[in-house]
Structures are given as C-alpha cells and as structure tokens.
Amino acid sequence: MLATDGVPRRSVTWAWKVFAPVIVLIVVLSPITDPSGANEIWHAGFLRLTQENLLRAVVMGLRVPALGFACFLTLFTTxxxxxxxxxxxxxxxxxxxxxxxxxxxxxxxxxxxxxxxxxxxxxxxxxxxxxxxxxxxxxxxxxxxxxxxxxxxxxxxxxxxxxxxxxxxxxxxxxxxxxxxxxxxxxxxxxxxxxxxxxxxxxxxxxxxxxxxxxxxxx
Structure with missing residues (x-):
C-alpha cells in the first residue's frame, strides 16, 4: 500500500528506523518474561528459549510496524x-x-x-x-x-x-x-x-x- 500510494522511500526508511529499537526490545524481553514452550532451543538459569516463545516474541514485535504503518499510511498520504x-x-x-x-x-x-x-x-x-x-x-x-x-x-x-x-x-x-x-x-x-x-x-x-x-x- 505504501508503494502504490507513492510514499517516498526515505519516509519508509525513517519509519523502520523508529520501529527497529522497539521491535528488538520486544523480541529480546519477551522470552525472558515468558519461558513457556515444549520445544526448548537453549536454557541458561532462569532464561529459557523455546520455539514457541521465540515465535510469539517475533509476532508481538511485528505488531509494532503493523500498527505504526497503519497510522503513517494516513499521515504520509494526507x-x-x-x-x-x-x-x-x-x-x-x-x-x-x-x-x-x-x-x-x-x-x-x-x-x-x-x-x-x-x-x-x-x-x-x-x-x-x-x-x-x-x-x-x-x-x-x-x-x-x-x-x-x-x-x-x-x-x-x-x-x-x-x-x-x-x-x-x-x-x-x-x-x-x-x-x-x-x-x-x-x-x-x-x-x-x-x-x-x-x-x-x-x-x-x-x-x-x-x-x-x-x-x-x-x-
């Protein structure tokens, strides 16, 4: 939608730069707060990384640009x-x-x-x-x-x-x-x-x- 609406690439790049730290923070902290999952990948002390909590962290992290671009789509085109x-x-x-x-x-x-x-x-x-x-x-x-x-x-x-x-x-x-x-x-x-x-x-x-x-x- 951003490409078809003619949004400049520099605006999209700027938005990704804003979202990137938040996405990384969510992906890193989510497995720490939620050690659940049956398929364990790595374990050290209280930190337990599984396929389930890693996938859940990625999904939660991708919600940020999904919501952000839904807002920026209006601001960039109107x-x-x-x-x-x-x-x-x-x-x-x-x-x-x-x-x-x-x-x-x-x-x-x-x-x-x-x-x-x-x-x-x-x-x-x-x-x-x-x-x-x-x-x-x-x-x-x-x-x-x-x-x-x-x-x-x-x-x-x-x-x-x-x-x-x-x-x-x-x-x-x-x-x-x-x-x-x-x-x-x-x-x-x-x-x-x-x-x-x-x-x-x-x-x-x-x-x-x-x-x-x-x-x-x-x-």
Missing part, C-alpha cells in the same frame, strides 16, 4: 489540513482534530530535534555511550548504564527547551489566526462532506474492528 477537515466532517470538533493532527505532525520533528541535539553534544565531546572516553578506565555494565543515563540529561534538557519554544511559537501562530475566538464561525474555502461511499467504508471498517476485538476477547 496533508494536515485535509486530515483535520476529514475528522471535522465526521463530527469531531475542530480543536480536537487540529490537536491530534498537530501532535502526529510533530512526532518526526521531535525525532529530528533529538538527533540534531545528540550530534551537537557529541561534537562538544559528550560521551553518550558511557564508556568513559578514549583514555578513561572501562566501566562495568551497570556503571555504563548509569553513566549513559546521566549523559542523556543534557540532551533531554536541550530537546525540552527547543520543544517548548516551538510549541509556544505554534500557539502564537494559532492565536494570531483567530483560533478559539468566541462568537466566530469558522469558514472553509473548500467544504469536505462525507458521501454514501465514505459512510459505507467507515461502517465496514468500524464493524470489522469490532468483530476482530470480539474474536480476540472470546478466543
């Missing part, structure tokens, strides 16, 4: 104004639709800010890996984890400052455009309306989702 207008046309309040679309719109922006801040801090000599630097004594795993957590504090603070500045500017821009003014009726250059086919597709989607949830709960 502009922010049309997304808000579509939500408003089915009865969602304009402020709620604008808030949702703005939040989704700025997810990649925050990732970009985080990456640029990390690059800037590395250029200033910040040890993100927590290894103690080239000439320092090598730390143990726990010490490296604590040091890495502490090394991210300057990055997080800088990202929060830039995010606050950006959100304030966005708020000012919305205020200057009259968002939320009392007694003012919003007008549109092009009116978007739901036709019979749109309502039918929405009903089929809602019914299929409800049926899938019911089957999952009753299984």
């Amino acid at each position: 502009s922010q104004p049309m997304f808000v207008r579509g939500l408003v046309s089915i009865g969602v309040p304009y402020k709620a639709g604008l808030t949702l679309s703005t939040a989704l719109r700025y997810i990649p922006v925050f990732f970009s800010i985080f990456g640029s801040v990390m690059d800037a801090q590395r250029a200033r000599g910040l040890d993100i890996g927590g290894d103690g630097g080239a000439g320092g004594k090598r730390r143990g795993p726990l010490a490296r984890m604590v040091a890495r957590f502490r090394s991210y504090m300057p990055v997080i603070i800088a990202v929060l400052i830039r995010a606050y500045t950006m959100s304030r500017n966005v708020g000012w821009a919305m205020e200057t455009r009259g968002l939320g003014m009392p007694g003012v009726r919003r007008t549109y250059h092009v009116t978007v309306r739901m036709n019979a086919g749109d309502w039918l597709l929405l009903a089929i989607t809602a019914g299929g989702t409800a049926a899938a949830i019911a089957v999952m709960l009753l299984a």
